[in-house]
Amino acid sequence: MTDDLVLYTTPMSRGRIARWMLEEVGAPYRAEIVSFGPGMKDAAFRAINPMGKVPALRHGDAVVTETAAICAYLADAFPEAGLAPPTGSRARAAYYRWLFFAAGPVEAAVTNRVLGVTVPGDPRMRGMVGYGSLPEVLDALEQAVGTTEYLAGETFSAADLYVGSHLAWGMGFGTIERRPAFEAYTARLTERPAAVRARVIDDALLADQGRASA
Numbered sequence: 001m002t003d004d005l006v007l008y009t010t011p012m013s014r015g016r017i018a019r020w021m022l023e024e025v026g027a028p029y030r031a032e033i034v035s036f037g038p039g040m041k042d043a044a045f046r047a048i049n050p051m052g053k054v055p056a057l058r059h060g061d062a063v064v065t066e067t068a069a070i071c072a073y074l075a076d077a078f079p080e081a082g083l084a085p086p087t088g089s090r091a092r093a094a095y096y097r098w099l100f101f102a103a104g105p106v107e108a109a110v111t112n113r114v115l116g117v118t119v120p121g122d123p124r125m126r127g128m129v130g131y132g133s134l135p136e137v138l139d140a141l142e143q144a145v146g147t148t149e150y151l152a153g154e155t156f157s158a159a160d161l162y163v164g165s166h167l168a169w170g171m172g173f174g175t176i177e178r179r180p181a182f183e184a185y186t187a188r189l190t191e192r193p194a195a196v197r198a199r200v201i202d203d204a205l206l207a208d209q210g211r212a213s214a
Helices: 015-025 067-077 090-115 134-146 158-173 180-190 193-213
Strands: 005-009 030-033 056-059 062-065
Touching: 005 015, 015 067, 015 158, 015 193, 056 067, 062 067, 067 090, 067 158, 090 134, 090 158, 134 158, 134 180, 158 180, 180 193
Parallel strands: 005 030
Antiparallel strands: 005 056, 056 062
């Protein structure tokens, strides 16, 4: 039943990543569109996510927030979709590594660059910052996506979905520099049928919001 799996989202947010993941999983789900501003801060939605932000996922009685966690949860909850390598394997190690590398160092380094936050050059100060510097983060990511088709073995996984989403979004908005390895990698991922379906749904919702506010 679609009420068993509910995505709380808005079409111009990280909820696009969660929707793509749901489309890859293939299980029936329902989307609740939560508007920016008061809609995300009211008591009803804060009962789902006290942070008052999207995406959030409800699966029966379970609630998951944070986009990387949603991707990891869905991959495990629906193993038949084949979106996570076997537990205890080398591929699973790479899967965890790059999924959370994007959720941690990549997002922090990119956000700080956009906000104009500069990490001091003093090695002792830089050592306190988990990502070191944005160039170091992007170099590590370039090496990862440029030497293999997928991050966690021979097949697409939730790690590719999450990392690819960050790269595509960042290059599209100019917060991540375009590199041939990044462009080739994201091109392979964003034309997957599930990615296209998710994009069509969210773009249509975004267009509807635009017409409603005109």
